[in-house]
Amino acid sequence: MADATKISRYPIAEKVGLSVQTLEDEVNYYKKLANLRFPNIEASDLSANMAQLLAENDELKRRLAQANQHEAYQKWFESAFGKAMPVPNTWPFSTFQQGTPWCDKVVYGMQDGEILYAEHLLGILEKDGIKGDIVEFGTYFGHWVQVICETLERNQWSRNVWGFDSFEGLPEPDAKLDPDCWTKGMYSAPFEEVQKRLQIDKRLYLKLVKGWFNKTLIEEPATSIQKIAYARIDGDLYESCFDCLKYLDGRLVDGAVVVFDDWQFSTDIGEPKAVKEWLDAGAASRYRFEYLEMNMWAHLYARVWHR
Numbered sequence: 001m002a003d004a005t006k007i008s009r010y011p012i013a014e015k016v017g018l019s020v021q022t023l024e025d026e027v028n029y030y031k032k033l034a035n036l037r038f039p040n041i042e043a044s045d046l047s048a049n050m051a052q053l054l055a056e057n058d059e060l061k062r063r064l065a066q067a068n069q070h071e072a073y074q075k076w077f078e079s080a081f082g083k084a085m086p087v088p089n090t091w092p093f094s095t096f097q098q099g100t101p102w103c104d105k106v107v108y109g110m111q112d113g114e115i116l117y118a119e120h121l122l123g124i125l126e127k128d129g130i131k132g133d134i135v136e137f138g139t140y141f142g143h144w145v146q147v148i149c150e151t152l153e154r155n156q157w158s159r160n161v162w163g164f165d166s167f168e169g170l171p172e173p174d175a176k177l178d179p180d181c182w183t184k185g186m187y188s189a190p191f192e193e194v195q196k197r198l199q200i201d202k203r204l205y206l207k208l209v210k211g212w213f214n215k216t217l218i219e220e221p222a223t224s225i226q227k228i229a230y231a232r233i234d235g236d237l238y239e240s241c242f243d244c245l246k247y248l249d250g251r252l253v254d255g256a257v258v259v260f261d262d263w264q265f266s267t268d269i270g271e272p273k274a275v276k277e278w279l280d281a282g283a284a285s286r287y288r289f290e291y292l293e294m295n296m297w298a299h300l301y302a303r304v305w306h307r
């Protein structure tokens, strides 16, 4: 068992997950560290071996930067959500290969679990008499809107439900502020087809609003929604999330549930960046987040309380 009081001889190596066990490891480790202090050496000045060492060193620096970033993110997360949550090492949080029957089973099982959880949360809002509409930003073909509508109908709970989407897919992601897994136009869904699938003509409490968030959220009918008790933010990108948070400011009721469907483990990109900036710009003086749950796909569930 490790002795927690012992000071590590290889603190940086441990931070980036390098194991230093033999004398050779140790020599290499110090060579890499020495190189870290001379970041401007040109690869062309060096022998092939040294160039390889420099390449390894770049990897070491990348991992070190990532480790430091994780540390900063984890500190921020605890201060913003009141819960210490380590950054997971794998994505999704299982190394089961996607497309295999065992991975499918985990994913579908988890999806069923999440649907039950959403029902549980909507039930709490009902039980506690927390009034307000349900909104989803980023509906695509309407999977989550359908789940929410069925939940309300099954339980005879009555709330307005809103789905906002361009129905043209994602806007252009920002190379610096968004992860590189998304592209412009991804997740486009034909508006009329989605309306039909969601039986919009029968569900008078459900409205779909077509257009870009930075337009639709500052005009009718969005501006006439006064109270929001449950919000799913599923626009994937940093700016889309920021537009939603700006809109939610002043509308989220005390105890509202907010779901971030595309959580990242860095305050430099995506939804966490938007949340951090939104809180720093003043929302932290009006709202306090309470961490609820996070699932394997990094769907983060939180409640917001008025200060």
Ligand SMILES: C[S@@+](CC[C@H](N)C(=O)[O-])C[C@H]1O[C@@H](n2cnc3c(N)ncnc32)[C@H](O)[C@@H]1O
Residues within 6 Å of the ligand: 136, 137, 138, 139, 140, 141, 142, 143, 144, 145, 164, 165, 166, 167, 168, 169, 170, 171, 186, 187, 188, 189, 211, 212, 213, 214, 234, 235, 236, 237, 239, 240
């Ligand atoms: C991953 S999909 C949503 C999936 C959906 N929640 C479901 O249950 O299947 C992301 C959606 O966000 C929409 N979106 C992202 N940014 C947007 C923006 N700025 N304005 C309007 N729609 C946006 C895209 O059109 C896309 O349909």
